[in-house]
Amino acid sequence: MNKTLSRKQRRNFFLMNVSAFAVIFVFLGMIILQLLSQTAYRETDQSITEMNHNPEFIQQEIARYRDDSFPENFHKEPPKSPSSNRFNTQIILWSKDGEILNKDAIGGRFSQMENLRLQTSQLEEIQTVTIQDDEDELVFHSLTKEYADNEIAYVQILSNVNQIQHSLTNFRAIVVGCMIVFWLLSIGISYWLSAVSMKPILKAWQKQQEFVENASHELRTPLTIIQNRLESLFRKPDQTILEESENIAQALNETRRLTGLTADLLTIARSDANQLMLEKEAVETEAFLTDLVVPFQEMAELEGKVFTLDVANSPTVVIDRKKVYQVIVILLDNALKYTKQGDTIEVISTKRSKLWELHVKNTGPSISKEAQEHLFDRFYREDRSRSKETGGYGLGLAIAKQIIEEHQGSITVKDVNPHGADFCIQLPLN
Incomplete structure (x- = not known):
């Protein structure tokens, strides 16, 4: 993969990660703020609703207003509601003309x-009322209802929510600030993730390149030999098949x-594409191995080598034979x-716990630790000159x-x- 394509792909990963983090943080912030806005005023509105449905509070405020003409009763306070904050809640008594009747009972708050001002457009509904004075802006949640009395026409319940509003404002600022800070941190994380995401892609690309190069190299040699032998036949058209049998035999050998x-190569490609289909069946490994090693025992005997087979503890295993x-x-x-x-050369088959364990040992040359790490890699050969002699491709x-x-x-x-x-093979029995 060239550097330009690699940088472009990494940039795409980076932008996708940054965008994903941004979307997550935005939706998370919106959900938090929405839930907070819905729940922050719940207790205040519930207190106003309770007072509206409990006539005792309104009657006590009316009694307090009518007794205010007596100095000894001026400081009389009605009982407090368990769920209300009487310090922030005030009951206003209105006349038909929109005049506040209980000014004296309100005292310093007036x-x-x-x-x-009296608003009768939304009776029996909680609404937000803002009062602007010389020093500050007061925000209340309010409920106004009609009252059947000759003197009192309307009753309004006010609850101050300035403290809640200030808390909400501060909390919004904190949430937005935290989202910005963590999103900036996510930029660094996204950069790191883009690098991590590219590693397996670059590794796979490198392996693919090595595979193609090695395959091309291995294919080139026999093809060159076949081509040279065939060209040699054309240069000697009068020669008989017997006379050119060596060239023909070598070409056939390279073809095989x-x-x-x-x-x-096809087997490896199918495995990489997850198309290597297994047809599993129950196999008696003792009989399976006994039949399998017969030709190898004969070859070992001809070459003066000792070949032993130990299948005394061989289990039945489910495999693709x-x-x-x-x-x-x-x-x-x-x-x-x-x-x-x-x-x-020793072949030892045994059962170990829930595994079939097969060892293929030999007393030939040892394999270096470095070579053992790469021995199962494609086209790897520890001794290339010796591999040419034995005809191996490293696959x-x-x-x-x-x-x-x-x-x-595992192997x-x-x-x-x-x-x-x-070499040790371990396969599950089932």
């Missing part, structure tokens, strides 16, 4: 309510190698290739790993003292 390589067969063949083929006369172990992982199992390798390698 100076703040001189500009209050190409066929195997393309089959391996053909795919697992392919994996074991890859391991045994490698064991034969990388051992010499007098070396030993066998990569295919084996993919097949085992498709079975939800590992470790050294064997004093030298050699132990």
Whole structure:
């Protein structure tokens, strides 16, 4: 992936993350402020409603107003409602002409309510009333109702909400400030997330590039050999097939190698695309392995190598017979290739807890720790010159790993003292 495309993709990730955080913070702030606005005045409105439906409070205020002419009763206060704040709540008695009747009972508060006017357009409904005096603006929640009395025409219940309004204003400022601060922090987080998001893409792109380059390199050599051999035949048109049998045989040999390589590449491609279908069945591993190793035992005997099979504790396992067969063949083929006369190859099958564990050991050359980390990578070969001699492409172990992982199992390798390698496959029984 070129740098321009990489920067563009990262910028797109960054913008998407920043936009997502912004949308989340905006919706979160709107929800918080909306809920706060709906609940902040609930207790005040509930107090006004209770007082409106309880005639005792209004009657006490009327009695207090009518007794105000007697100095000894001037400071009489009605009982307080359990859910109301009488300090912030005031009952106003109005005449038909819109005059406040209980001015004396209101006392010092009347100076703040001189500009209050009677409004009868929305009776029995809670509304917001604003009174502007010389020093400040007073905000009340108010409910006005008609009153059947010769002198008193309307009763108004006022509850001051300035303190609630100031608290709401401060809280809104805090919420908006916090959203801005955290959104600025989210810009840094988004930048980091965009870098993290690009890592698997760049890694996959790099692997794809390496795969294409390695595949092209491996395909080029046999194709070049085939081309040279065929061109050699055209340069000698009078030669017989027998005389050119060496060239024909080499071309056929490279063609077979190409066929195997393309089959391996197809297997890897299908696995990458999650198209590697498994046909699982219950398999008796003792009989399965006994039949499988027969040709390898014969080849080992011909090459002067010791081949042993231990299936005394082999379980029954649910696997794709053909795919697992392919994996074991890859391991045994490698064991034969990388051992010499007098070396030993062991196949040990056993049951361990809920797993089938299969070891393919050999006393050939040990594998370095660095090589063990990359041994299952595609096209990896520790000794390239030796791989050319054995005809390997470095795909066998990569295919084996993919097949085992498709079975939800694992394949590992470790050294064997004093030298050699132990490939271990673990597959779930079911």
